[in-house]
Amino acid sequence: MNRGRQIRISVSAAVLSGLLVYGVYLLQMRQIRLTETTEVVVPKQFVPAGTSLGREMLTKLRLPSGAVTGEMIVDMDEADGLESSVPLGGGEPLLRWKLDKFRLLPRVGEATFQVPRDYVKSVSSGIRAGDRAIVYLSAEDGASRRLFADPVVVAAVKTASNQEIDNPKSSNLLSMAEGDKERMYASRRDANGSIDAVNLNLTEAQWLELDAACKDGKAKLIVAFDASSFDSGGGDGPMSGQRGSLIAFAGSTPNIGTSLAAFGTAYRIASVTGKRVGYLCLNLKSAKTHLYLGIDRPEITLSGMRPELKSGTLTGAKLRQYAFAPSRLDGLHVLFGNLARDQAEYYEPGQMDTLLAAARDAFDVTVADVSAYWDNAATVCAMRSADHRCLVTTGSLTHFQEDVNRWTGQVGSQFGLSLANYHLVLMQSKYRHAGGIWDEGNSQRNGSHLADRAAARGERASAA
Template sequence: MSKKQHLVIALFAAFVAIGMAYLLYWFQIRHVALQETVQVVVPTQFIDSSTVLDESMLEYKPIEVSSFEKGMVSSMDEVLGMENWIPLGKGEPLLAWKMNRLHLYPLHHQSTFQIPKEYVLSVFNGIRAGDRVIIYSSSPGGESKRLFEQPVTVASVRTSANVEVDDSEHSLASSIAEGNEQQLYVSRMTPNGSIEYINLNLTEEQWLAIDNLCKDESSKLVIAYQSSFTDQGMKEADSE
């Protein structure tokens, strides 16, 4: 065998050895990567839908990096004070799309009630879905008073045409999601109609108190705007 043939064989063997070494290195790196973990947020127990999440309900759980999917929540701060659209299973990674920040749905101990028009004396026309409102009773022959210590959440406000009252170009919900305080203010000042119907998330006791007070027309409600939704405000109200 000639010297040239020996050189070709040696070069070929060297390339094969380099290739094998690279493949071995690649498989080792991939194996290590598969063994790496990332922390995700999971429920500590089964959580029913429309529950406001707090730290006692959540914990961190390590999963393999290869199992991590887009939308999984990796920080509790992202979801504290939010409510879940659907039930959450114990230990399952929390997905962002299951969370809602506006709290338009009633909590587990509440229902959504439409307040009869004849029960309402006045309602601030800047109120929007997701707002917190204070309810007062007004009686011509009696004492006016605040009905409930804690404010309640507005599920929706609608015009006489059954259209949600909002800014037709920039919705209140999108302004809150974007954190655009200036647009949030503008949205309240440019409604697409006047409030004709208001729906509130109330406990059974709250609704019965309103109905018993107003059904004989001796008292009417004054519904006042308190503030836009805040995580801390909702958590404090829910803890009462």
């Protein structure tokens, strides 16, 4: 009996020892996977937009393998010779969408069209390949108008002998790549010929609109040089003179439908007015707009714009380029938010001010969706600089009374904002019979006036 018992004990001990050793092995393998690193290519120092990258400007940085994405360049040879489309920070992993080898080639969804000579009434004599141009339509039997809302890229400007228009002594394209605005300006004083043909990068919809307007001969195009061509970021810049309005949405409480109300407002303004409307997802710790639109991994997000925000070089035109604007959104431009939740605290007020200034330049109306908590730069800066502030709440007593007073009332007052500075947006949902005070009662309790209601089941909030 004792012998059999000892054998069983020995076998059990051996099995337990084996399981323990296997568990330690699994833990060690997991730790090894976590500590595995991959080399990625990074600039040695800050690189301005339009700079051609050379091997001497690049180095490699080791990152945890789990942090390396498919967009990051890991081969030095791949990055050599590419041109930066946006400013690049020193030590920042190179992302493919920020680099371009053929800057004058059309982007995805575009094609290069040579505008027929009989469609053109006049072309600015200083226009060159790589510039941005504004296209106007001059009609005999109607008022002239701007054909496209945004400037288009000039792919080529040719002479009658098919030579590219340029200054032989001071090339405009080389000056543009080097970011030398003085040489860009000087290169336009002389040229190797007169303009005979212009090629533009257009979407299919833009070309069809242009062709339909001009093919009967009653209207002709005027191609004008756009001053944003001199901007290293390729945009309007903060001094463009045309400043859009800013509407900021914040909730009294998280997860009550603030993003729904903000996005619905932006979509409604865009679809009804035809204005250029931007939507900024600025809830730094809970960015979900891309998921609402069925996009798991957006190519461009607020996280990827950090170098331009830090350097203050973000412009309106660049922001429009980064925004997601499919035709199904009726002209609404969406900037997806910060996906690196652990980086939320590292966004500085100056960076948010740069973003909001670029948004005012880029759009006629900008709707910013911010966090309910005033512990981040996005909420504070958007609320302080907004032309209209919308406070979203529900009929729940803890929401419209306790949370409003604790956050919007107490913290907002430290930045010079009182509850009278807000429009109230009341969400009607599961709290309808929760014993709360509705409409005018809410308004009296929190000091703001009732601007609108938005149903939580998909009704769009109208603009306050």
